[in-house]
Amino acid sequence: MQGRWVRRASRGATVVGLVAALAGAGCASESDSSLVVDGSWERMELWEQRSSFDFDQVAAGNGIDTVAWLSRSTSDADHLSYWEIREGGEATDVELPGPAGLVQIPVGVAVDGDGWAAVAVTRDAPQGANTGLLAWHARSGLAASEVEAAQPLTPPGDVTSPPASVSVGRAGEVLVVAALYDGEPVMWVRSADDDAWQSDVEGVDLGFGGEADLASLRVVGDGSRLVLAAVGDDGAPHLWSSEDGQTWDEVGNGDLPEAAGAVGLLAPLEEGSVAVGWLSDEESAPWNATSASIQRLTGDDLADEGHIEAVPEDEVERLHLTSATLSPDARLVVVGGALRPDSDRTPMAWVEDDDGDDQGWEPTEQAELSGHLDHEFRAIVSIEDNRMVAAATALSHPDVESWQWREGD
Numbered sequence: 001m002q003g004r005w006v007r008r009a010s011r012g013a014t015v016v017g018l019v020a021a022l023a024g025a026g027c028a029s030e031s032d033s034s035l036v037v038d039g040s041w042e043r044m045e046l047w048e049q050r051s052s053f054d055f056d057q058v059a060a061g062n063g064i065d066t067v068a069w070l071s072r073s074t075s076d077a078d079h080l081s082y083w084e085i086r087e088g089g090e091a092t093d094v095e096l097p098g099p100a101g102l103v104q105i106p107v108g109v110a111v112d113g114d115g116w117a118a119v120a121v122t123r124d125a126p127q128g129a130n131t132g133l134l135a136w137h138a139r140s141g142l143a144a145s146e147v148e149a150a151q152p153l154t155p156p157g158d159v160t161s162p163p164a165s166v167s168v169g170r171a172g173e174v175l176v177v178a179a180l181y182d183g184e185p186v187m188w189v190r191s192a193d194d195d196a197w198q199s200d201v202e203g204v205d206l207g208f209g210g211e212a213d214l215a216s217l218r219v220v221g222d223g224s225r226l227v228l229a230a231v232g233d234d235g236a237p238h239l240w241s242s243e244d245g246q247t248w249d250e251v252g253n254g255d256l257p258e259a260a261g262a263v264g265l266l267a268p269l270e271e272g273s274v275a276v277g278w279l280s281d282e283e284s285a286p287w288n289a290t291s292a293s294i295q296r297l298t299g300d301d302l303a304d305e306g307h308i309e310a311v312p313e314d315e316v317e318r319l320h321l322t323s324a325t326l327s328p329d330a331r332l333v334v335v336g337g338a339l340r341p342d343s344d345r346t347p348m349a350w351v352e353d354d355d356g357d358d359q360g361w362e363p364t365e366q367a368e369l370s371g372h373l374d375h376e377f378r379a380i381v382s383i384e385d386n387r388m389v390a391a392a393t394a395l396s397h398p399d400v401e402s403w404q405w406r407e408g409d
């Protein structure tokens with residue numbers, strides 16, 4: 001789970017691929033948003049994991065045209081597999097080599113047009129403490145036998161506590177893993193052709209001169225560079241970009257929100273463009289925020305895209321953001337989950353409704369989403385044939401689902 005650390009813990013998993021096509025357009029909102037009225041969401045496929053509920057989770061992410069996730073192997077429950085749906089095609093997976101005897105739990109995944117990267121936490125026993133990090137990477141299309149063996153990621157110095165969060169970004173040949181240890185950022189960098197990851201690399205300098213520790217940290221690639229977003233425990237947001245993962249330049253100075261609770265969203269939209277969501281400055285962020293400021297970073301220009309609000313009248317008490325894409329009609333779409341007034345959590349998609357100077361966001365009210373309990377969207381991309389493809393996961397167990405949005409007649 002990108003940017004989230006695991007606290008559950010057991011052993012073993014069996015993944016069974018099931019096809020569960022849901023027919024019909026469902027219930028459309030009365031909103032003016034054509035994405036809500038003229039199209040519908042349907043679940044396409046389900047991968048069940050029934051024997052690892054008490055410790056397992058799924059990491060998910062997306063590139064510009066690919067949805068990806070890291071979860072259990074279908075053939076060996078002691079190993080993980082990298083999965084992807086590229087350009088709206090069939091889901092494919094590759095089993096990852098891993099050290100024997102260690103429980104591996106997904107925490108981060110990244111994908112772009114060239115390849116992918118994945119990170120998992122390790123434990124000596126399913127109910128034990130988190131003991132370390134492993135990282136894999138490969139170019140797209142490689143068979144399992146061609147994937148490099150997992151490499152451990154060891155923090156520099158005398159750091160012994162587990163990180164509070166982990167995320168991974170990929171931009172062509174440059175890979176970066178960003179973790180947060182007791183409020184301090186630790187980053188590992190490598191080129192796809194390097195022999196090993198490097199931590200505390202000379203030249204890695206965020207220029208973070210404040211006295212506050214970091215409370216939130218996330219990295220992503222946008223096809224041409226890496227973008228890093230953070231929030232200090234004083235509520236101050238920060239944004240950097242880098243082409244090599246070692247030299248980072250602050251961007252968006254003067255255009256960032258005055259305060260934020262956490263980085264709620266960091267997702268590539270197209271080459272050189274990233275959606276950033278800053279959750280409201282609340283103690284419950286990042287899981288139970290009531291609003292988020294949405295911005296779009298294009299090059300070094302940071303533009304405001306309005307606010308997403310949790311509106312009780314829309315049956316949304318709290319929100320959780322995970323990913324974003326550009327719709328077939330070039331509007332921003334943000335996905336994640338909604339906490340309903342009855343305390344149920346369901347998938348949610350918000351569509352930007354830019355009406356003149358009033359930038360608003362319309363929540364999707366389709367019954368297939370509002371009635372799909374204990375799930376949320378985790379990653380989304382837009383496909384050239386006027387579709388959007390998304391990955392969803394359960395919140396209480398490690399099932400994975402693929403969904404699509406298709407234009408209505």
